[in-house]
Amino acid sequence: MKKIISTQTAPAAxxxxxxxxxxxxxxxxxxxxxxxxxxxxxxxxxADQTRQSLTNIGEILNAAGCSYxxxxxxxxxxxxxxxxxxxxxxxxxxxxxxxxxxVCYQVAALPKQSLVEIDVIAAxx
Numbered sequence: 001m002k003k004i005i006s007t008q009t010a011p012a013a014x015x016x017x018x019x020x021x022x023x024x025x026x027x028x029x030x031x032x033x034x035x036x037x038x039x040x041x042x043x044x045x046x047a048d049q050t051r052q053s054l055t056n057i058g059e060i061l062n063a064a065g066c067s068y069x070x071x072x073x074x075x076x077x078x079x080x081x082x083x084x085x086x087x088x089x090x091x092x093x094x095x096x097x098x099x100x101x102x103v104c105y106q107v108a109a110l111p112k113q114s115l116v117e118i119d120v121i122a123a124x125x
Contacts, residue, residue: 007063010056011035014111020060022124027064031077031119032056033112046083046115050090053118058094061122068094070122074102077117081106087116 005020005027013019013030020029034042034052037059043052061067074095078087084104092099100120110117 005029005060005064007059009037009063010059011037011040020064022064025124027061027066027070027122027124029057029060029064029120029122031075031117032060033110033114033117035112042112042114046078046080046086047090049115050087050118051093053116054091054094057118057120061120064122064124066122066124069098070124071095071100071120072123073121074100075119076102076104077107077110078104079107079110079113079115083115 002021002023004018005022006018010019011033017030020027032053034049036043036052043049058068061070076087078084
């Protein structure tokens with residue numbers, strides 16, 4: 001059985017998908033753009049965009065009863081792989097120890113001309 005996870009403290013989905021879905025003890029958080037929920041705007045620069053995407057993920061994890069410590073897999077999509085180092089520095093603030101498995105790709109483009117999009121999978125407590 002699946003359970004839809006939704007919170008108003010993270011941006012609403014910009015398409016026909018859920019913020020997250022819980023199934024079989026796992027929480028699948030959809031890709032999060034760096035949208036500030038209160039304004040609908042995005043910060044500028046890869047560091048601030050990475051921080052906002054991960055903050056949005058944290059809000060969704062919280063709504064699911066999870067935290068960053070429960071994250072087992074992360075996918076990072078970058079508009080420019082040259083931003084890898086700056087993204088990684090911010091990312092390390094959110095996962096300071098026992099980091100989850102991760103992949104990072106450069107993609108041709110992201111929605112709303114974002115510099116980054118991040119999704120995670122967490123093991124529910």
